[in-house]
Amino acid sequence: MIRLLIADDQALVRGALTALLSLETDIEVVAEVGRGDEVVDAARASAADVALLDIEMPGIDGIAAAAELREAVPHCRVLMVTTFGRPGYLVRAMQAGASGFVVKDTPSAQLADAVRRVANGFRVVDPSLAAESLAQGDSPLTxxxxxxxxxxxxxxxxxxxxxxxxxxxxxxxxxxxxxxxxxxxxxxxxxxxxxxxxxxx
Structure with missing residues (x-):
């Protein structure tokens, strides 16, 4: 059973993700939070295997939360799920230690599969976003x-x-x-x- 933490500041989205992913026989949602600065404590308390993180959250954003999680709870893998499929976000998320990056309009069966793949140590990246990110390159800013x-x-x-x-x-x-x-x-x-x-x- 994959123990899953869901972090999204929108209660409706968080609830929908929980309801959809709880239908899977091998995924158990063990924690839900609405702020980035609550992720590490929730991951520790719930012994989550995978954290599904939104990017834009109060407290700290999902990318900063991913970096903190990598330091504090290294066994918990991170899958970023965001409305904003921006190439720069993908690069920054991967640099912060995320194992996957998908957009919120991903079909539920594909999202569940992404959770499984990340839990098993694979990287999962939205293909069109990966191509756009490679074409754009890194941020020109120091x-x-x-x-x-x-x-x-x-x-x-x-x-x-x-x-x-x-x-x-x-x-x-x-x-x-x-x-x-x-x-x-x-x-x-x-x-x-x-x-x-x-x-x-």
Whole structure:
């Protein structure tokens, strides 16, 4: 029996996934959470074999939760299931230790099969997303540029971003200028939109 943890911030989606996957004779849903920062504790408490994680959740996102889970509960494998099939998300999820990545419109029989394959140590990736990810390549942004853009996307001033990240205002301006150049954006708001749509943020 595969012991499964489901993490999704939408109760209706979480309930539907639980109902569908509980119909499988070899899968038992042993825990459900609605926040990324609850994943590790739930995986420990339930002795889950596989964690089915959404990406966009409160607390921490699913990619960060996957990285924490790999450190804290290494035997629990991760299958990302998301509405947002963005190539950058796939790359970041795999770097964080996920074993699989599928989109939420995957038929239930295929999702159950993905859970089984991940539980058995295989990698499972949505084929069209894998092809798109290979064509696109990695994010052009450095880690620091990504941090600066993430802090700047809420519309705060250069001084606000500098204070949050403990950088000088000149350094923040330089990073934002580099980000705008690399993304081909008109301004930092456009750069944030482009980065989000590609899954780089």
């Amino acid at each position: 880690e620091r540029e990504t941090d600066v853009l993430a802090a700047a996307r809420t519309g705060g001033s250069i001084a606000d971003v500098a204070r949050i990240l403990h950088l000088s205002e000149g350094t923040v301006r330089n990073h934002l200028s580099a980000v705008i150049g690399k993304t081909g954006a008109r301004n930092r708001a456009d750069a944030a939109r482009i980065a989000e749509s590609n899954g780089w943020l």
